[in-house]
Amino acid sequence: MPAAKKKPTTANASPERRREILNIAAEVFAAHGYNATTVRRIADEAGMLAGSLYYHFDSKESMLDEILSSFLTELWDGYDAVLAARLGPRETIEALVTESFREIDRHRAAVAIYQKEARHLTAQPRFGYLADSQQKFERAWLGTLERGVADGVFRADLDIRLTYRFVRDTVWVAASWYRPGGQHSPEEIARQYLSMVLDGVAVRA
Amino acid sequence: MPAAKKKPTTANASPERRREILNIAAEVFAAHGYNATTVRRIADEAGMLAGSLYYHFDSKESMLDEILSSFLTELWDGYDAVLAARLGPRETIEALVTESFREIDRHRAAVAIYQKEARHLTAQPRFGYLADSQQKFERAWLGTLERGVADGVFRADLDIRLTYRFVRDTVWVAASWYRPGGQHSPEEIARQYLSMVLDGVAVRA
Amino acid sequence: MPAAKKKPTTANASPERRREILNIAAEVFAAHGYNATTVRRIADEAGMLAGSLYYHFDSKESMLDEILSSFLTELWDGYDAVLAARLGPRETIEALVTESFREIDRHRAAVAIYQKEARHLTAQPRFGYLADSQQKFERAWLGTLERGVADGVFRADLDIRLTYRFVRDTVWVAASWYRPGGQHSPEEIARQYLSMVLDGVAVRA
Amino acid sequence: MPAAKKKPTTANASPERRREILNIAAEVFAAHGYNATTVRRIADEAGMLAGSLYYHFDSKESMLDEILSSFLTELWDGYDAVLAARLGPRETIEALVTESFREIDRHRAAVAIYQKEARHLTAQPRFGYLADSQQKFERAWLGTLERGVADGVFRADLDIRLTYRFVRDTVWVAASWYRPGGQHSPEEIARQYLSMVLDGVAVRA
DNA sequence: GATGAATGAGGCTTCATTCAT
């Protein structure tokens, strides 16, 4: 039986080990940047030799790919659930922000990598899904904000795209300083952020 | 200022050409990341060969150094002027934010580089001034916020460090999407940002 | 036969499986070249993992060795029988050519490998028998040709070594395009080749 | 002046040095095979470090490419001249064979490489021109042979494709043993080969 | 007999940098 000639991608290696290594890689990518991270550094931290990584993965890039795509998959699971609930605009924003901080809590490294690398990765076909996600992301947030303006719950005197960027960045940059297990839970951080974003930091006259 | 640790050769090159090249380098660093940028790419874009850059600069790192340090110098010129004015906390915040957007307008590339690379550069002695600046920065903003809370103009129910990070990040990430010459002037952007940060995006009940 | 220089493990594997694998290996070596062939490719094609080959063989090189040496053994069985018959020079040449095409028919892959790799293998002690065979080969053919010239059945006006190379190459390169089971049997091809070599392709005046 | 952004391919390095290196590379490829040849080996023989080769060439493969394509270019210059002369079939064959030996004399290494590597290179798009050349080659030779059979100057009782392969291989394998500067000039070797191919090695009855 | 996971050597390539001209 000539073995069905299926390309034996490295994908069939034990999933646990893969995950372990990916977590390590994500941590190092996040700390030092993708380009500045050597494959040997990852291997060192995983307790193996650089070449051995290639038993589990096709390339350094494919590790990055898997880190980012599996993060985005989970992110959209969460977002889609929120959007499917068809809440009011304010409640949707609240739920999205909360969900975002939860994702930052669970995928801190992936989010940090995403922040730093997404822009130039988008150019490569392999990472085309980043652009897709970004577009979907924009539609979800911008749409909700527009709905809120129409409903009179969000201010109409602001440039809506500016508001979108403000809210978006405000949430995601948090990954650059957030440390899981710190004094604030993701939900608590979300609450405070929402309070600032929605009501401002100034005391009302 | 510790005197000439490198060959003085690089000093007598015409300052204009240096600036030109630095601007080009900053643009490329910002677009592709410092590590991913080759010295050859910079040279190409400057219309010379890679080796020729070394007539003007000691090293790739020294270009980065000069880009970041000259940006920070200008930034602190602006900030120090604001702080010296001893305005009230709200007015100080407003002035700092406005000044920040002006810097983003003038040094977009440098700011973007700073965002992406500061964290790991801080570890190197050569870039120690980044940490110094960051500390000074934190004192200025955090102090102003604390003063504002004490004066009753800023909300007291928020974690003050969270607020600090919120305001700080919110402003600076703008460099990632800001394009000079767009439809909003830096001052206009500052006004809208301040409006969101201070009063929130929600319509008041 | 110098006794067991390697682990005897590889000896007790079933001879049929060995043969199967060797045939596969020979096919791949012939198609892509020895160096360009990975042990994993062979294993894939044999429906096993690369490491598993080492139950059957000591090394990639030992596969090559076995392929070539068993081919040469069979070749010399045939040639020796021909030479032992002590035919006239023309009949000897005819018999050798015919025998050669039969070997090409049965060991196409091995012959192709031999063509491509013999030259540099000869340098390695392990493949010393290649040089021996080559020498023996030359003596047999060149001797027969010389005998033919002496007997007046082959032309005397040609450089005899050139003639030797001409006849030799002419036969063996056929392995590069010959496909067993094609429209011509090895004997038929031999007949036509002999006709060309002995009588030329031009119509006689 | 932003330097016209022409991709500065490595092709602009001084042509003499390139040729020198290519000749060395061809020699090594021919002796050890393309795959078995390390880039370092080539560099060693050229008196430089491996990395330095990349100032002159894009890759190891591009050296191979340039070696083969420039050989084929010259070959076709010669062949086309012969074919353009519209000689009779026998004279055309004689001229082609003579031209071939001249090419072997001048491009021995390239021819040897071609012999060994052409088959698997043809699969790669980059080397598509090998297949083109092969086809053109076949048309030229086969066509001439067919014309000769029709004109009654070549034997009609032979399988014409077999004859084609016989003549073709017979000539080109010579590259495997030919050494320029030996006792026979290319023209002399051509004369003897033609004599054997056309009239056979047997003495006429 | 075979798998899964690794080793370790070595290969190709990139790139910051140097230096004579």
Added chain:
DNA sequence: TATGAATGAAGCCTCATTCAT
């Protein structure tokens, strides 16, 4: 001021091979 040619270190990746299970 800049070029052309090179250096040398380091990076990613491949692959034959090993070995416990």
